[in-house]
Amino acid sequence: MAVLADKYADRIEKIFAKYPDKRSGIMDLLYLAQEEYGWLSEDALREVAALCDVDPTQAQSIAGFYTMFSEKPKGKYWLQVCTDLPCALRGADQFYRDLCEYLDVEDGGTTEDGLFTVEQVMCLAACDRAPMLQCNFHYHENLDMDTIKALIEQWRAQAQHDIAEPGD
């Protein structure tokens, strides 16, 4: 199985070119695998490990160490809301509770339609623009329930569109 090696040969070459040691490419490759498969399954971890010549258990421990790697499938939109102290002083806890209620999910859960996963995360270096969240690694800041509801509608529409026209 060499999906990544075949499909992303150029990108992988560029990643390895940055470092004197292949091993340093592991984080970039884990991102690449996550982008391709949506999450890091054992197979995906084995594939990455083989690419950078490390043991699969090492790839696994690195994947488990960082919050941005996911060893479980997530919703199509992975919403990570910062509820750390500076944001919480500006209403982030309440915002998170309201968001969970609006999407009808538990803390850390995924909506029944599989579209949204919600999680609390630590400071994202955007404390002056709270409440804020990260959706699939892009920031959305200075939020309130009105703005987030509008974004959620956009994401739902996008998901509909993606189903209607896959690969678009």
Place this chain on the structure above:
Amino acid sequence: MKHILLRDLDIPDIWQFDTYIANGGYEGLKKAIQEHSPKEVIQIVLDSNLRGRGGAGFPAGRKWSFIPQDVPVKYVTVNADESEPGTFKDRQLLEKNPHQVIEGAMIAAYAIQATAVYIYCRGEFWDLAHRLEERIEEARRANLVGEDVLGSGWTCDMHVHLGAGAYICGEESALLNSLQGLLGQPRVRPPFPAQVGGGLYYHPTVVNNVETLSNVPWILVNGADAYKQIGTPQSPGPKIFCMSGHVAKPGNYELPLGTTFRELIYEHAGGIRNGKGLKAILPSGASGPVLVATDKVLDTPLTYEDVAALGSTLGSASIILLDEDTDMVWAAAKMTHFFKHESCGKCTPCREGTYWLDRIYERLMRGEGTQHDLDMLTVVPKQMAPVTLCALGEFAANPVLSTVTQFREEYERYIRRAEAEHPELAETMRTVTRGTTGEIPEAVAEGGL
């Protein structure tokens, strides 16, 4: 005042290569390479007494001077992990003033004759990191980065490395491990990063914060003496203060070191939100001791030495304001939860200590805290902090000890309420040995509570 660091506030397009060049960009690097030997560059930065902005305040020139000259491979690593709660300055520098960071890093690299520069960005700076690679490519095309820089015969390329969400990777030795594709946990020192065996791929390495390096181009162009005209003798230069929490106008403020808390908060940042009173200040994010907002504190100049004299630290100057209505026990619970989440687990006192502390705060928040818990909050941090492998253990102790000692009454209120509502808890506690001797009671050590 014209900004030295946050130049985007005066020139919004300064992130663009042409605009940066039109406004004196890369003159510092040119001057360094064309007019000075590497040794002279280190001397200039030493003379400026530029101190590290990543938290510890260590003089940058001294750090560079530790790098041995006669080794073939050396690195500069830019610390852009920026994960301290309340810190968001490096993000503005990288996003809005990227060429200044690149230039500063290249001057540092020239000074130690580095063979490559790595910028370690926290993973959440995903978009930013990809744009930064484009900015580096612009500099590369202009022969300011890469092969035979400015025809000097010195070659040094620059790359961006993305982290993936771990506060500990901001600690310099954990950062190096993470960059090497190892688990992002701190190393035992010595050897230190500047020494053979201690740096990136075990070669001598300088690790500097983004803001530290952003000062360097200005110093090269204007000289060390001009730099020392700003700030105080022991803490020279401009500093970015990140204002968050209950402040009226949150954001980054660039002011000379030595500005007082009062001026920063009330003249620049608009005072406290909703006209409330100010109760407490966290001058260095979650990791430094909290200060009660007395007149004495407010009139203190923001320098490394003056904030230390108050019993806290300036750190990276991420200033979180807490208004008169803030529940300090809740605030300490939040910070403790952060450190428990971010403890890398390598050493037992920190892994276990932060876990216990977090559990105690959970009990307090649930309204089930006891007098015994309060005793533990003074015992556990003192046992943990001095024996941990890296400074995170000490950081985790700070919010706990500084709130327990200065806001004890608030903790006692929680406990009185809990004991009134759950008399059975108070009863159980009477049968447990009190932690007054500084020992952790067995019941706790065995996880029995």
